[in-house]
Amino acid sequence: MSRIETLFSRKKERVLNVYCTAGYPELNSTLEVILTLEASGADLIELGMPYSDPLADGPVIQASSTKALQNGMSIAVLFEQLKGLRAKTQIPLILMGYMNPVIQYGFQQFCKEAAEVGVDGLILPDLPEYEYETMYGEIIKKAGLDFIFLITPETSTERIKKLDRLSSGFLYAVSSSATTGNEKDFDQVAKYLQRLKDMQLQNPVLVGFGIKDKTTFDTACRYANGAIIGSAYIKALEQPGDIQSLTQQFLNQVL
Structure with missing residues (x-):
């Protein structure tokens, strides 16, 4: 089993996935x-x-990306940084990004090097399912990486089932069709999440977009295996203080 599969076999609920931007704050x-x-x-x-053009990201994550790029972050630099990762931790790690820089790097080379440094899966929101099925999926699988598709409240039942079949690791349930970081009324998305739960999908489901504190995390966990926090954590890192204390303080308020 992959590290992601091992995680979900061990912990089936209240799984916390935290998004951070490579090369940020420094x-x-x-x-x-x-x-x-x-x-x-x-x-x-x-x-x-x-x-530079992250379509699914809200202003907070966009700003962190801009700062990281200004800091000198690139795919090559990131892989160099991750070379020592697996000597220090076995926590599952997913790379989230966009197709343009990955294609420029070389898709096959990217997947190969990602696997070599201990990356477990990929989220590429602008990779269409057709291109995944006909061109890129085999490369990803050959490298031993999980691939996670995103679904939204507007995704049809038929398409959800197909993306569930194509995904491995977990399925990313976007809480609404908006960018990350927006305020969400979780009463409004409850029906959508209940619908997903009733479908008994083959992959675990994690809810993202709008998860920011214990209340929203707890609500998401009532309907799914866990949730993803991004913008709220990036905001926490913007505050005065060191990474360790800011991170600990933030997660203490979530869990």
Whole structure:
């Protein structure tokens, strides 16, 4: 089993996936942030590869990407930083990013190097399912990486079932069709999440977009295997203080 599958076989509920931006707040913060998140209670890390045109990201994560790019972060730098990762932790790690920089790097080379440094899965929101099925999926599978598709409240039942079949690791349930970081009325998304729960999908489901504190995390966990926090954590890192204390304080307010 992959590290992600092993996690969900061991922990079937209240799984916390935390998003952080590679190279933020400083270029060399990446490993420190990952290890501190694990020590503070995160189960899974979603590491964002900064990109100048991140379509699914709200202003907070966009700003962190801009800062990371200014710091000098790139895919090559990130892989260099991650070379020592598996000597220090076995926490599952997913890279989240966009197709343009990955294709520029070389898709096959990217997957190969990601696997070599201990990455477990990929989230590429702008990779369409057709291209995944016909061109890129085999490369991802050959590298031994999980691939996570996103679904929204507007995704049809038929398409949800197909994306569930194509995904491995887990299915990313976007709480609404908006960018990350927006306020959500969780009463409004409850029916959507209940619908997903009733479908008995083959993959675990994690809820993302709008999860920011204990209340929203607890609500998401009533309907799914866990949730993903991104913008709220990036905001926490913007505050005065060191990464360790800011991270610990933030996750103490969530768990």
